[in-house]
Amino acid sequence: MNTETVRLTQLARDHLWMPFTQLNDLVQDNGPRVICRAEGSYLYDTEGRAYLDGVSALEAMVAGHGRKQLLDAAIRQYEQVAFIDLFRYATPSQIELAAKLAEITPGSLSRVFFTPGGAEAVEVAIKVARQYHYLRGDTDRIKVITRQGAYHGTTFGAMAVDGNYHATRNYIFQQETFGRIAPPPRPGCGIDHVREIEALILRENPNTISAIHLDPMNTALWVAIPDDSFLPALRQVCDQYGILLIADEIITGFGRTGRMFACDHTGTIPDIMTLSKGLSSGYFPIGAAVVKGEIADVFTGDAEQMFRHGHTYSGHPVGCAIALENIRLIEAENLADCAAASGKLLLEGLAQLDHHAVFGSVRGKGMLIGLELVLDKLTGATTDPPGAIGKAFRLFCRERGLILLPIHPGNVMLIAPPLNMPRHEIEKMIGIIDGALTDTSAFFNKERITAPER
Numbered sequence: 001m002n003t004e005t006v007r008l009t010q011l012a013r014d015h016l017w018m019p020f021t022q023l024n025d026l027v028q029d030n031g032p033r034v035i036c037r038a039e040g041s042y043l044y045d046t047e048g049r050a051y052l053d054g055v056s057a058l059e060a061m062v063a064g065h066g067r068k069q070l071l072d073a074a075i076r077q078y079e080q081v082a083f084i085d086l087f088r089y090a091t092p093s094q095i096e097l098a099a100k101l102a103e104i105t106p107g108s109l110s111r112v113f114f115t116p117g118g119a120e121a122v123e124v125a126i127k128v129a130r131q132y133h134y135l136r137g138d139t140d141r142i143k144v145i146t147r148q149g150a151y152h153g154t155t156f157g158a159m160a161v162d163g164n165y166h167a168t169r170n171y172i173f174q175q176e177t178f179g180r181i182a183p184p185p186r187p188g189c190g191i192d193h194v195r196e197i198e199a200l201i202l203r204e205n206p207n208t209i210s211a212i213h214l215d216p217m218n219t220a221l222w223v224a225i226p227d228d229s230f231l232p233a234l235r236q237v238c239d240q241y242g243i244l245l246i247a248d249e250i251i252t253g254f255g256r257t258g259r260m261f262a263c264d265h266t267g268t269i270p271d272i273m274t275l276s277k278g279l280s281s282g283y284f285p286i287g288a289a290v291v292k293g294e295i296a297d298v299f300t301g302d303a304e305q306m307f308r309h310g311h312t313y314s315g316h317p318v319g320c321a322i323a324l325e326n327i328r329l330i331e332a333e334n335l336a337d338c339a340a341a342s343g344k345l346l347l348e349g350l351a352q353l354d355h356h357a358v359f360g361s362v363r364g365k366g367m368l369i370g371l372e373l374v375l376d377k378l379t380g381a382t383t384d385p386p387g388a389i390g391k392a393f394r395l396f397c398r399e400r401g402l403i404l405l406p407i408h409p410g411n412v413m414l415i416a417p418p419l420n421m422p423r424h425e426i427e428k429m430i431g432i433i434d435g436a437l438t439d440t441s442a443f444f445n446k447e448r449i450t451a452p453e454r
């Protein structure tokens with residue numbers, strides 16, 4: 001390691017508290033890899049090693065790294081107004097982004113509440129849903145339905161609609177919550193899964209449910225992509241029982257699944273849509289809850305009707321300017337179509353790797369793909385805990401120059417590269433995954449192979 005890497009990793013071991021990272025791991029191991037440069041689909045660390053970014057830096061960088069157009073938009077806004085709160089004043093960038101989101105989101109989704117990030121957008125959606133029912137005299141509608149294993153963020157409200165992903169709903173924080181957990185979806189599920197959710201609604205009493213909150217492609221739920229019957233049927237159930245449908249498009253939005261929004265695949269119009277990540281392609285922390293006009297209209301009237309919510313950095317002007325430019329770029333470069341075409345190539349290439357001992361299954365939509373790792377192909381049995389195989393595979397990939405992310409329950413790898421990743425890099429990524437599957441199969445067969453460094 002060069003002296004700069006040694007200095008930085010030592011500082012990280014002493015001072016940095018990284019999300020969802022065991023402090024022990026940081027102290028015992030050599031600290032994190034320190035990324036000091038990024039361009040296109042590549043990340044570079046302080047040791048000069050290059051990595052393909054196979055998860056768009058936590059699914060955010062839909063337009064890829066180093067886009068000058070987005071930096072220029074930031075600089076223009078910094079020069080005009082670096083910051084003004086949105087509580088009483090608005091910049092053109094904030095107004096125009098709200099109008100643009102109203103234009104591109106489906107149906108009558110048209111009123112935009114900005115937040116600093118994803119979990120805060122989830123909080124807004126839940127609060128809007130509850131207050132909406134309250135203002136209409138439906139004061140008992142306080143529960144929100146989620147599914148086992150879902151992930152929607154780690155603030156208190158968002159944790160309440162997590163389906164215990166990473167044990168977020170643990171005994172310290174959430175003994176009792178308003179979230180109610182339905183069974184997890186299965187890949188390709190449809191009406192059958194809607195019936196499971198409906199059964200929970202009936203058990204809980206429909207008049208106590210304010211909303212169903214879900215990621216339409218079930219990303220955190222081992223990318224269990226539903227079939228096209230699922231969302232429209234769920235929409236019908238929501239309408240039948242007066243329950244709001246909140247589509248969490250924080251990962252799936254902005255072209256990731258091959259359409260601008262995952263809901264667009266089936267023409268489903270949710271009551272509220274939550275957005276972040278791809279909204280600014282990761283160039284600025286920003287989120288939004290986009291609400292149907294007719295729902296927002298219930299909040300007009302006297303002060304009692306006001307939506308009492310706001311963050312100092314709700315809709316930071318620079319974030320809005322970047323997001324606006326980012327959406328222009330996504331449209332101009334047809335990134336949703338790119339995701340559909342490249343995702344197909346990637347999925348087909350990965351499906352060819354099923355001869356590996358630890359290859360379980362692969363599924364996806366656009367550039368949102370889940371690769372399941374098993375120890376027994378026939379029974380689907382995996383390591384105990386499932387995270388053991390996910391971690392080994394992640395590290396073998398990293399040694400070969402690819403960054404991937406294991407998701408719930410630990411043995412499913414999320415593959416979600418920038419949407420404009422060129423064909424030769426997709427082929428390179430498939431090659432690396434092929435090699436890492438060989439390494440992982442050998443490792444778990446206890447053949448002689450050394451475990452990768454963390």
Ligand SMILES: Cc1ncc(COP(=O)(O)O)c(C=O)c1O
Nearest residue numbers: 117118119151152153215248250
């Ligand atoms: C579907 C979904 N919702 C909400 C969130 C929370 O977003 P943030 O991490 O910006 O708080 C995430 C984060 O990964 C997510 O995947």
